[in-house]
Amino acid sequence: MSPLQLCLLLSSLLFCVGLVAAMARSNAILVLLGVELMLNAANINFIAFWRYGPNPEAGTGVLFVLFSIAVAAAEAAVGLALVIAVYRHQKTIRLASINRLKG
Amino acid sequence: MLGSGILKGLAVTAKNFAGSFYDPERMATVQYPEERAPLGEHYRSFPLLVCENAADPLGTLRCVACTICEKECPPQCIYIEKSKDKKPDATGKPQLYPVIFTIDTAVCMGCGICAELCPFDSIKMDKVFEVTATNRFTGLLLERDQLAKSNAYYHSIRPAEAAEVDARLAAERLAAEEKAKAAALAKAAAAAAKAAAAPPTTPPSAA
Amino acid sequence: MSTPAPTAAPQPFPAAGNISDADRENLRRNGVLLTSLEELYNWGRSNSIWPLQFGLACCAIEMIAAATARFDIARFGAEIFRPSPRQADLMIVSGTVTKKMIPQVVRLWNQMPEPKYCIAMGACAISGGPFKQGYNVLKGVDRFIPVDIYIPGCPPRPEALLNGLMQLQKKIRGEHLTGPDAAKHTRADAPSEYAVPTCGAHDIEPTHNPAVWTPPVPLGRLGKG
Amino acid sequence: MESLEQIRDRLLARFPGATITLVPNPGPAAEHTISLDNAHAFEIARFLRDDPALQLDYCSNVTGIDWPEKEIVETKKVSVADPAGGPAKVVEEKTKRIEPGRLEAVYHLYSMALRHGPVIIRLRTGNRSDQVTVPSLTPVWRSCDFQEREIFDLFGIVFEGHPNLRRLLMWGDFKDHPMRKDYVEPDDYEWEPTPHAEVLERAQAHYPSVTPGVSAPAQVEAKP
């Protein structure tokens, strides 16, 4: 198996771990972390293809990952702020219990 | 401007830092075991018993076991047992003496009330403070012979006070001697007078 | 002072410098390496005694004074007063230990890691001192925790505390790792946790820890009025 | 400031049903006291605080005092007529009277606004066992808070209306009131090395095991 395939396998498995967590866990924070993992899995793909792609000098993969990291940071910040805000009103971070969104 | 107060503070500590190298006003440390700051004139640590003669400390104690100190001691750290017999004290008058005189330095608060109230100038406050022990029952319980310190030692720690006490005692002794002399004289005179007046039939009751 | 107090109770601490018979015996028994190790160990511990930042009453002020510029306990490497018992080597019981306080004191002592030492500073900590007649005052902290050095005085001068610290250093330097006279903290049978008394309806229970303290035989002077 | 008599008269006029007595102080300090009855004490205290002429806005000191039951022997000289018909003889007659015990709370009031004082008021309980309630003045002067708690702790006076009447100095499970005159201290006396006889006896009662040969006296006193 080539390293590229290994990378891609790693990426897809990581994606699935994140997916299962995001679907199965009841805790909002953990769901958010699952989504973060899925983003990370995508980043691994970018890097793998940049590394083994035809034109590494362009650095497009790297740049994409940088942007993706920035987006992930923004997502984490807003997501966790949401969790805290919801928690403050409803005293829970169980997603199933957060069924109404007005204050 | 923001930060000026902080800078001033930094300047003061810097001044103290520099001063600690040359300014004895600022470098306050007295390196204890080797150097010692002088103790205050009236400094008091624990009580001691003054005796007249260092060679025979227990024989020449000024203490007459009056137990005033035992009663007045606020934390009750003095224990005295009086003797059954009498011994001549410093002035030669027969007095009781303490058979047991114990002070528990583990309890003593060093207030000096015992020394203040002692009418015989016997109990005084020492200046020794470097006392440590590893057992409080054997190390800190002072018996009569440990408490007895000579008058010379008392002079060495509190010269002015000791001199005053000595002068007073000497005066008292002188007065007592004179009184005794006068009494003896009077007795002799009386005896002479009596002898002169009539042959004695009964022993003089004044004795 | 011109004459040392007779109470100083000179303890046979072997001096580090001169090789005494006991040291020779120790050398023979333990071998050079272990003895040197022991000396290194004791040197390190005796020069790095960090007291617990723990003041109870009046003596605490003199304890602080001992850390200030005039007396400077730092010269002995002991100025790092740790607020947490986990990092302290020495508990200076400075002041009156009340019955309400003794459970906390014992708990603090239990929280300190071995090897640990205790100095009872001042009359109150030693025996209850002037307040021993009080109903809420413990008559000596050594009823519940073992005390290594007693410093009498009310309060002792800071110099007296420094003197006590030096005595403690001497004691640490004389400790052995092995043998019949091994230091307490090296022995497996020595207690590391001490019983914490509870505050009962009329008094603390128990009033003393028999494992630490037994009342001595009294002088037998019963009968004085 | 008005004299204490004037204050008393004003109080009596204002609170007609109240029992207000002056307690004289025979000592040189001559700080006399007003004694209040428990039913009106709270209202009177509020009046003392708010009255514009007094404005006793500052309660400095609150003290508890224990007066145990006391036997008072009064000697009275009575002239007894001689049954034989002679001149009347003066005979000392002794009457024994048991003064009931009570607890007392003393409040020292000052005025910070008018800078005068002290006006001292006393509250008394009925006895020392079951009628130990007096009204709390903490709602009037916040400074009584800890001091009344302390008196509750050490003397056992129950202050009715105190917002948080718990023991202050002793621990919560403690049962006794140590500042009472008949409090028996726990017998854990240190006898060594101050072997005053009474101490030694109690100590031996406490540690019979370490004094072989000396019979331990019976438990000295039963704990209250």
Add this chain to the structure above:
Amino acid sequence: MSAYAMAVAGSEPFLERAPLLLRDAFVQLLPAPTQWLVHHLITIVAILAVFGLFFAFTTIAERKLLGRLQNRRGPNRTGVPQFSILPWRFKHTLFGLSQPFADAVKALTKEDIVPAAADKLLHFLAPVLVVAFSLLTFAVLPFGRNLIPVELDSALLYFFAAGSATELTIFMAGWASRNKYSLLAAMRALAQVISYELPLMLSVVPVVLVAGSLSTREIALAQGGWTFGIIPHWNVFTPWGFAGFLLFLVAALAESNRSPFDLPEAESELVAGHLTEYSGFKYALFFMAEYFGLTALSGLGITIFLGGWQAPVPFLGFVPSYAWFMLKLVGMIGFFIWVRGTLLRLRIDQLTRLAWQFIVPLALINLLNAAFWSLTRDWTGALQLVRWVISAAIVVGPFVLLGRKLNAGRAPRTYRYATS
């Protein structure tokens, strides 16, 4: 030709080359396949040895300096152990300089207590990781002209990535101890790192802008040379550099949890904060990591603002560069100790407010300032003066305004007196 090759080739003074020559001589002795490994191992061991010793002497220096600031002497009578097998006695106390070794012996032999309720694994991992992370940052610091352990293109990024992990370990320590004070300390550590990571980086960015590189080596190199042969071209001697340096100092103090920002370990409030439940050697490890972190941040500050290993005056150029670096390091540490001996602690909300309302805006303005500075590189003569004035104005104005806003409503007061 790389700097390393140049150095070995001998175009530099001997002292400058000595450490490298020593290493190479040793590496040459070994078989070729292991040489790269030994090469790096030697670097690691050298860092551990030098900075381990430096740590030891920092602690004793701190205790002695604080002592002097407080008009006392500090530890001065430790001496050496008296071994009874030796025939002579060494009586000198060595001015107490052996104190850290006594402390080390004690800390090593102290009982290690793990609270029963603690999270055992994290409780153990925290002190280990904290030292590891704080040591990682040393990898990119140029200790001398040729002494840079790892030459990275994006060294500064690496530095901050490794440095930020230490706060995570503080959190671990605080949380794993299961102690209320430790928990509060953990929360404080998190709040502090979230607030001060950004200011620290922002205070460094102007240098990156002017130097045009993230490499510490190039930043240090760029500060060579002297104006008029006296004033070195260090960044701190420019208006934006000076402002950046001050901001960096504040942020570095906060990042390394030193007074006045020692909130996680606030003795008077939280007992010992996250360290409350640590004893013996684990505690010593935290202590060590704190000083390593401080040293690393000082090293960074020296590299980017104080000219790195550059000599301050040309005629002292013969002194080897690593000596200059160490001297500056000692100076920086001394300054930190001085600050610790003087200042009091901020409160946590004031700490975050200071970061967000004062340091971050000022750092952003300073970034503009640096941009202005690099745009006006070719202004000379009288224009140079104008450039200085404008650049200074750009930072001083906002500093005064923001400072006034931060301190609004607070000033020393005057009091009235009553005479009756």
Add this chain to the structure above:
Amino acid sequence: MSPAAPTQAPAPFGAPSGPTVRTVTDAFHGDLLEVSMGPQHPSTHGVFRMDVTLDGEVIVKLKPVFGYLHRNHEKIAENTSYLASMPYTDRLDYLCSMSTNWAYALAVEKLAGQAVPDRAQYLRIILAELTRIVNHACLVGFLFNDLGTSFTPLLYAFREREKIIDLFEALSGSRMMCNYQRFGGCRIDPSPEWLAAASRLVDNFPRFLDEYERMLTGNEILLARTQGVGRLKAANAINAGITGPVLRAAGVNYDLRKVDAYGFYSRFDFRVPLGEHGDTYDRYMMRILEMRESVKILQQAFRDLPTGPIMDPKAKIRGFRPKAGEAYGRLESPKGELGFYLLSDGTPNPYRYRVRPPSLINLTLLEEMCLGHTVADAVVILGSIDIVLGEVDR
């Protein structure tokens, strides 16, 4: 809110067993953390304990717990003679034994109607003001320690304290426990050298104060940490019986040296500084300004010190037995109104002996002052009240 167990004090460091973090919910706040600060805590100035409930770091409830240093001073005093209580009063407020001595002597003199010679009155004022300086300087040092300095101001204060303590030792024989006042005068007459040394020290003291203030007063961090923190309103303070610098920081002009004019204070020219905001900064500044006024009083006292006896010749040291009666004597100790209430039944022992401790009563409003502030502020507010546990718990 779950009730705190009042009987068994929780371990100061969270005992190893049992859950340490207790989550409490009520209708208004989120997760509350109950922390027991003390009795062993670096900033509780002894064995004081605060049971604090925190929301984040903000205090929502604070209950002081006392009694860890309750050493039965009053009970002991009722079982012993009047004179024997004098050394015990040293140990009440162990930072200012001279003024505590005086307060007790004042009450006994009032009880027995005892006169005091002029020289003794002046000496008492000198010693009380020196004590005030010692206390305030040390307090500022301790306060700054609570604020997080590394002991530096405290050590500077103690450097100056040692000089004054040396004077006390030379005069009375002990550094802290002076036991100097007697009913009807003082124990030892100071020598002229002592007076000269004391006067010199007092003249030099403002230099130290200037330096101290330069180091501390304008510090921006200090301003931020203390201004607006722990406000106390004048009306509340009066009602809660708060006295001393804490009261005057709230703007109430009530200084017993002026109000009662005990001793010879009416002969001295000094001013009483008054605060405006009643916050921690005002309380700190009150101390600094009072030290400056004390220096003024001391300079006047050294100038006017009369000659004469220091002890009323009619005074009786042993077997002192006041007539039946009661008296309440009070004076302005450095911490506030220190009072002694004595009830005599004509025996050698007081029937009732009571200390009115300013430290205890000044704590009455601690909770109100701390609510809404953080833990860090609570520590500072407690420090600024200036308590000494020997007096709080007695």
Add this chain to the structure above:
Amino acid sequence: MTLALILLSVLILGSAIVALSLRNLIHSALLLVACWAGIAAFYLWAGAEFVAFAQGLVYVGAISMVVLFAVLLTRQGTASEPLGFASWQRFILALVAGGGVAGILVGAVLGTPLTVTTPGPVPVLTVKQIGAQLMGPHVVALLVVGILLTVSLLGAVVLAAEENVKSPEDEV
């Protein structure tokens, strides 16, 4: 090289799986930090130095802190609520879905003929080049990301800020 990759993969996947199945949220978050660090190590392995450090900085240095902060702030919510999986049905459903996706992806990866089979030399991409790329062709994206970050920062502040509580210092 491949061995290192396999080890890294095991580390990343293992820590991720364990992290997301733990009941203790703090442990989860800390293990995820290990996972992210592993991913950063993977980037290093792949030669993307800059990205690796950026990953470390953002994930280990920032996001982990925010996550821990959120966990601590919602402590009570985690203490009183069941922390495990929402329900067994959901868990099985998620497992099935995840497994399905995994199967498809793995199949696709293994089944696709990739042109690159042997790794080439590690491409050199200096910071300068990245900078030039960012400021050149990708400047619009950079600006958009900048705006996004600013907006999200403000949004997070607004969301997480408490209702304006009056501080006791402000009252007069």
